[in-house]
Amino acid sequence: MDRVIAAQVYNRICELGSLSAASRSLGISRPMVSRYLEQMEKWAGTRLVNRSTRKLTLTAAGEKVLLKTRSLSQISQEIEDQSAKDLPSGTLRVACAHFTAMHMIAPVLPELLSRYPQLRVELDVNNHPVSLVGERIDVAIRITDNPEPGMIARRLGECRSVLCASPQYLAARGTPQTLEDLAQHNCLHYSFFAGQSWHFVTGEGEQVSVAVSGNLSASISSLLMESAIQDGGIAMLPEREAQVALAAGRLVPVLTSFTPKSLAIYGIYQSREYQPAALRVFLDELACNLR
Structure with a gap:
């Protein structure tokens, strides 16, 4: 043995x-x-x-x-053979949410997999956190300000959000002028932040929060975006997801004097002792893409 x-x-x-x-x-x-x-x-x-x-x-x-x-x-x-160390190979199992898979990981995969033909990436797309050990996950990409203790967390970038609604919704319900006005609106919110409060930073750098409510919450931000486009209410969406609809005028920003609080993006894995080349290269690519 x-x-x-x-x-x-x-x-x-x-x-x-x-x-x-x-x-x-x-x-x-x-x-x-x-x-x-x-x-x-x-x-x-x-x-x-x-x-x-x-x-x-x-x-x-x-x-x-x-x-x-x-x-x-x-x-x-x-x-180990130096060339084997330098060339990522084998299967890298990655856990992430739907938004992360579509807007952060998918853009880097074609070039990454073309450059390293011996590498295989297996995505476990799940909007609920999974156990790295129990599910045999090599790395989880998570958007959070509180990475779990006992794991190694490499900060890859920031996830910025935008508060927006469709022009038709605002024409019918009015455009909020203050954070307090949000109490009069249907606010579409992310399930995991149900509490339910939205957090902002003022132009002076002060952090403020406001309680919101609405008739729809979801764990998939793309569903909230589609509802907002269909005049369903005001949503706080990741900038990366909303940018196409914003550019086309299907959504418009509201309360632009307040900046939604951003969240950190982390690559979370188990040990510093053994970090395969595949993991290092994958995280480097994501960090570069998220700058």
């Missing part, structure tokens, strides 16, 4: 605190994970972990061995 692979499996067991979680993360069976752990303990000549039905803890020897196996994995990675 390959000792380098056994060391890598041991590292993942220690990172995740569970043989089952390591099995899911690595895509191998739990019995195989147990065999690799047994190999490591045989190699070390001592017990490395204490197993119980509820949790797994490292022994004192296990802590010392973990330092060495981490170094071994790093050395193994460094001495």
Whole structure:
């Protein structure tokens, strides 16, 4: 049994605190994970972990061995064939929301996949956050100001929004002149921000919020945009999604003296220790596109 692979499996067991979680993360069976752990303990000549039905803890020897196996994995990675390291290959599993897939990832894929023919990107498009470990996701692209703890979050850019409505809606209902006027309008809002408040920054840099309500909320911003185009109400939409409708006059900005608060765009992944070339190149491309 390959000792380098056994060391890598041991590292993942220690990172995740569970043989089952390591099995899911690595895509191998739990019995195989147990065999690799047994190999490591045989190699070390001592017990490395204490197993119980509820949790797994490292022994004192296990802590010392973990330092060495981490170094071994790093050395193994460094001495791989240099060309294989430089050329992204294999399958990169990416989790993202519908808007992110269509307006941030889709524009970079054709050139990226043409440049690296050995690379395959598999998108898991889901408007609800997924478990990176449980779903075997390499990286999640998320728009948030609060990336989850325990993960590595690389900031890629900003998602700016625009408040807008159709000319026909505004002609029928009037154009709001103040944030307080939004209380008299049908506001189409994103489900995950249901609270329901919209947040703005004034020209003086002050952050302000206003409660809004309306007859439609959705987890897909394109649905809100279509409703706004069809005279359904006022929507806060990502600029990247609304720009075509704004340029065509199907939507017009409102309350332009207030800037909707922007959100950060992050690439979220599990570990700094091992970052495949495919992941590095993918995140670099997104960051360049989002400038």
